[in-house]
Amino acid sequence: MTPPSAIDPRIEALVTDLIGRVADKWTMLILEVLAEKGTLRFSRLAEAIGNISQKMLTQTLRTMQRDGLIERTVYPVVPPKVEYKLTELGFTLGAAFCGVWVWAAENLARVEQARSAFDLGD
Amino acid sequence: MTPPSAIDPRIEALVTDLIGRVADKWTMLILEVLAEKGTLRFSRLAEAIGNISQKMLTQTLRTMQRDGLIERTVYPVVPPKVEYKLTELGFTLGAAFCGVWVWAAENLARVEQARSAFDLGD
């Protein structure tokens, strides 16, 4: 674990906020899909994720674009065509999350087990 | 990035859920504080985190205990004394999150900059 106590508490608050915005379900899934597939247009992205409302997809994509994680390219054609891909920054974030994905996959069973034991009265 | 596409989609959903519960602000902060300080009782934990309501502290601690991330020890004395410390599982999760903390700390400025640029009309 990093020792955030060693850094400015104001910075720590900013970092915490940043993590809060960045570490949500949809952001992580989009990060994962784009890291794997490269470039995707809106509807393909929706398909790849599965059961995400277009409201959340649009909203999350906007936030990620604003934060410099993805690049949005609009082709001025009819029908409209918009493509999304990770920026370098987005890619590095995906890599950072990798450790958490691995942890979750490896320890899923242990957590389920702990939960069952807890629920059984202990 | 791990290729979750290579694994069972049902497992992936479980992993996503697990990450969703585990990757929240308070969980990450508690993880960090306990990793650093070792063992703490309820009120010291509250102080160390700063501005967390005892409702959220209790709630988050229960969930973490249920998931096998922390160990809760009650000393049958008056006044009550309860201590919390990370389990081995909690420790490994902290380590996994380390990469995200580092990313956030390192790229905070870049994100802020991207956001400013975005807000200025681009």
Add this chain to the structure above:
DNA sequence: CGGCATCCACCTGGATACTG
């Protein structure tokens, strides 16, 4: 001291309908 119970304001996210 370390909670639990209650109330409540806010936000999140889904469903639906409409547009360039």
Add this chain to the structure above:
DNA sequence: CAGTATCCAGGTGGATGCCG
């Protein structure tokens, strides 16, 4: 196709007060 706009149910989290 790729959104925007609106409405609404449910969840989140803070404040407060009480208890063992």
